[in-house]
Amino acid sequence: MSFVNIPHPDLFRQQAYIDGKWCDADSGKVLAVHNPATGEILGTIPDMGAEEARRAITAAQNALPAWRAFPAKVRSRLLKRWFDLITARQHDLAVLLTLEQGKPLSEAKGEIAYGAAYIDWYAEEAKRIAGQILPAPVSGQRVLVSKQPVGVCAAVTPWNFPNAMIARKVAPALAAGCTFVARPASQTPFSALALAELAEQAGIPAGVFNVVTGAAEAIGCELTENPAVRKFSFTGSTEVGRKLMAQCASTIKKVSLELGGNAPFIVFDDADLEAAVAGALAAKFRNAGQTCVCANRIYVQQGIYTRFAERFTAAVAKLRVGNGMEAHNEIGPLIDQRALQRTLELLDDARAHGGEVLCGGTHQGVFFAPTVMGAANDDMRLAHEEIFAPVAPLFVFADEDEVIRRANATEYGLAAYLYSRDLARVFRVSEALEYGMVGVNTGVISNEAAPFGGMKQSGIGREGAAQGMEEYLETKYIALDGL
Numbered sequence: 001m002s003f004v005n006i007p008h009p010d011l012f013r014q015q016a017y018i019d020g021k022w023c024d025a026d027s028g029k030v031l032a033v034h035n036p037a038t039g040e041i042l043g044t045i046p047d048m049g050a051e052e053a054r055r056a057i058t059a060a061q062n063a064l065p066a067w068r069a070f071p072a073k074v075r076s077r078l079l080k081r082w083f084d085l086i087t088a089r090q091h092d093l094a095v096l097l098t099l100e101q102g103k104p105l106s107e108a109k110g111e112i113a114y115g116a117a118y119i120d121w122y123a124e125e126a127k128r129i130a131g132q133i134l135p136a137p138v139s140g141q142r143v144l145v146s147k148q149p150v151g152v153c154a155a156v157t158p159w160n161f162p163n164a165m166i167a168r169k170v171a172p173a174l175a176a177g178c179t180f181v182a183r184p185a186s187q188t189p190f191s192a193l194a195l196a197e198l199a200e201q202a203g204i205p206a207g208v209f210n211v212v213t214g215a216a217e218a219i220g221c222e223l224t225e226n227p228a229v230r231k232f233s234f235t236g237s238t239e240v241g242r243k244l245m246a247q248c249a250s251t252i253k254k255v256s257l258e259l260g261g262n263a264p265f266i267v268f269d270d271a272d273l274e275a276a277v278a279g280a281l282a283a284k285f286r287n288a289g290q291t292c293v294c295a296n297r298i299y300v301q302q303g304i305y306t307r308f309a310e311r312f313t314a315a316v317a318k319l320r321v322g323n324g325m326e327a328h329n330e331i332g333p334l335i336d337q338r339a340l341q342r343t344l345e346l347l348d349d350a351r352a353h354g355g356e357v358l359c360g361g362t363h364q365g366v367f368f369a370p371t372v373m374g375a376a377n378d379d380m381r382l383a384h385e386e387i388f389a390p391v392a393p394l395f396v397f398a399d400e401d402e403v404i405r406r407a408n409a410t411e412y413g414l415a416a417y418l419y420s421r422d423l424a425r426v427f428r429v430s431e432a433l434e435y436g437m438v439g440v441n442t443g444v445i446s447n448e449a450a451p452f453g454g455m456k457q458s459g460i461g462r463e464g465a466a467q468g469m470e471e472y473l474e475t476k477y478i479a480l481d482g483l
Contacts, residue, residue, distance in 0.1 A: 008092040013193040014043045016213045018052065019059035020206025025214060026051055031186055036102040036333045036366060037323045045189045048214035053181070053222035056210040060152045060179035061228045063207030068149050068177040072126045075175060079123035082202035086116040086167075086195070093194055095325075097163055100188045102332040103287050104324040114446075115167030118464065121448040125469050126175035136479075144478040149177035150254055151230035153472060154223035156216070156244070158236045159335055160290045162188035166195055168452075168463050169233045169256075170209060176472040178231070181210045183219045187335060220244060227251045231472060234258070235292070237386075238412070238457050245460075256461030256471050258292065258453060260386045261414035264407035265295035265443075266429070268400075269303040271419035272441070277311045279443030280392070283417055285319060285370055288331050289390040290339075292458075293415035293437070293445065296387055297376075298394050299403050305396045309358065309374060316392065317359040319370045331390055333366040340366050343389040347371070349381045350393065360390070384410065400429065408434045413455030417443060436462075 015022040024030075025046035033042045046052075067075070086093065094108035101108070134143040153173045157165040166182055173180050184192035189211075196211045212219055224232055224247035231254040234244050238260040248255050265283055267276045283295040300308045322329035334340050340363060347361060350373050360371030368390055376382060376393035383393070397403040407416060416435040420426055430438045436454040439445040446452055451462035461471050 008089075008095065011089065011092055011096060011194040011197055012043065012190060013197055014045060015193075016046050016048060016052065017193060017196040017200075017209075017211045018056045019063075019210065020200065025049075031214065033100060033187070033189060035099050036335055037325070042099055042190065045186065045193075045213040048212050049218040050222040052214070053183070053212050053219045054226065056181045056212045057152060057154070057222070057226050057228050059207040059210055060181050063205060064152060064179045067174075067179055067205060067208050070177070072129065075177065076123045076126040078202055078204050079119055079126065079171065079175060082199055082204065083116050083119040083123060085198040085202055086112065086119065089198065090116075093163060093191065096194055097188075097191050098324040098332075100190050101159060101162055102324050102335065104329055104332055105327070107287060108324070111161055111164050115164035117448040118164075118168045119171040121464075122171040122175035122469065125172070125466065129176065129469065129473065140481060140483050142480040142483060144480055146476045146478065147473045148476055150472050150474050151178060152181070152228050153178045153231040153233065154181045154183075154229045155233040156183045156220055156223065156236065157185060157192070159185035159187040160287055160292075162191035163195065165235050166192050172463075172468045173231070173472045174204070174208065176469060178472050179208045181212060181223060181229070183212050183216070183223060186213065186216070189213045221247060224248045224253070225250055229253060231256070233461075233471075241459065254471065256463065257459040258461075258463065259414070259457065259459040260412055261292045261294070261454065261458055262296045262384070262386055262410045262412040263293055263415045263417065263435075264403075264433070265298045266403055266407065266416070266418040267298070267300045267304065267308055268418070268420040268422070268425065269301040270421050270425075271304070272421065273304060273308060273311065275441060276308065276419040277315055279417065279419060279439075279441070280312055281315055281443070283439070283443030284392045285316070285331060285390050288334060288368070290335065290388050292386075294387070295392065295417060295443070297383060297407070298392055299397050299407065300394060301403075302396050302398055305394070309372070309394055312392075312394070313358045313372045316370045316372050321367050321369055331367075331370055334368055334389060335366075337366065339389065340368065343368055343387075343391060346381055346385070346387060346389070346391065347373070350376065353377060353380045355380060355382075355393070378406065378409075386412070400425065404429060404432045408432075411457040414458035415439070415445060415454070417445075
């Protein structure tokens with residue numbers, strides 16, 4: 001079995017990280033990890049299961065009392081050191097990410113910076129976890145409200161942002177005084193293991209941050225059903241999220257779920273057309289369309305539909321597709337053959353329902369040409385399913401009431417976008433859209449200072465901002481008498 005020559009071998013770990021030790025699966029079994037752009041094997045990871053996950057949970061449980069007792073300033077300093085190490089190795093981490101996930105190197109560098117920003121943010125927030133002393137209704141009493149870490153936390157993270165989704169969950173947990181067990185996607189485990197290596201270098205104690213690789217179902221069941229885990233977080237599909245939420249019910253855990261999306265991107269006739277085209281490109285084609293907040297349905301008001309379609313299609317046709325390690329490429333591969341097959345099925349369905357391919361629609365291997373589907377309608381699967389590919393369907397609408405109704409006609413409620421220069425309309429539509437996040441005149445909405453999360457079946461809880469810290473804290477009320 002031949003392996004790709006990985007640069008920066010100090011960050012390239014092919015073992016799991018449990019209780020401060022690098023270890024193999026008890027069975028000795030491994031899983032191969034492939035570069036989606038070339039099909040080559042990058043390396044292997046331990047194919048672990050419930051027993052190893054249980055051992056990681058025990059390590060986190062044993063590390064909890066000391067980590068929780070650290071002064072917030074000490075935890076903050078360690079997180080800052082971790083942030084500094086990640087920032088210093090941004091390029092090296094980005095290369096590793098591109099090799100295992102496929103996105104262009106420039107995007108991978110952006111993801112490393114984005115993930116690190118959460119660690120930097122929560123390093124500061126660690127020092128600002130505050131309680132309250134409230135006046136009681138009875139003389140001589142006080143109401144004391146304190147915030148305490150929830151305890152051992154666990155997460156299952158996706159392949160599309162293998163660095164950032166780990167950082168976004170682990171940073172607030174560690175800042176709050178919790179310990180953590182992560183199970184990264186088997187397609188993209190090396191970014192998570194590289195973060196563990198840098199956490200160790202930063203001085204984060206053994207057992208505080210653990211990474212278990214391998215069987216999704218066995219590890220997931222242990223993380224969701226083990227009573228020692230008090231908080232579980234998952235980013236992935238709504239279908240899998242439902243199952244994991246049900247499994248968490250047996251031990252009444254705190255749960256954060258960031259699930260599927262079906263984002264409407266609404267362009268009103270008074271919009272800045274050039275800005276709307278640029279925003280649609282950013283919202284649709286980042287990571288080859290494989291993001292949960294991608295523009296899934298592009299609604300354009302009938303008065304400007306033709307002009308928008310022409311300009312947008314021309315811009316999409318210029319996007320360069322290829323290996324993410326080559327600097328000029330802007331669109332990398334789909335993650336695997338299954339993703340390719342599903343994309344082809346969606347296109348076939350759209351054509352059968354009257355759709356017109358304005359550009360793209362072809363592929364070479366798992367490299368799919370950025371595609372614009374004109375004459376899209378609500379009978380297509382594209383209108384109801386998360387696309388997760390570089391395919392942009394264009395829908396036409398007549399007025400504000402119609403587009404709000406159609407935009408909300410989905411079980412999902414993660415992200416939405418709208419372009420308009422009418423301030424009154426901006427407020428009306430933003431407030432009417434049943435989505436956890438709304439981008440107004442921008443196609444990029446996520447940052448560490450904002451609460452990221454959705455409504456309806458797009459999830460529960462928030463990541464980022466002060467709200468993200470609350471997900472890892474318990475509120476305790478103490479009644480004081482005799483004062």
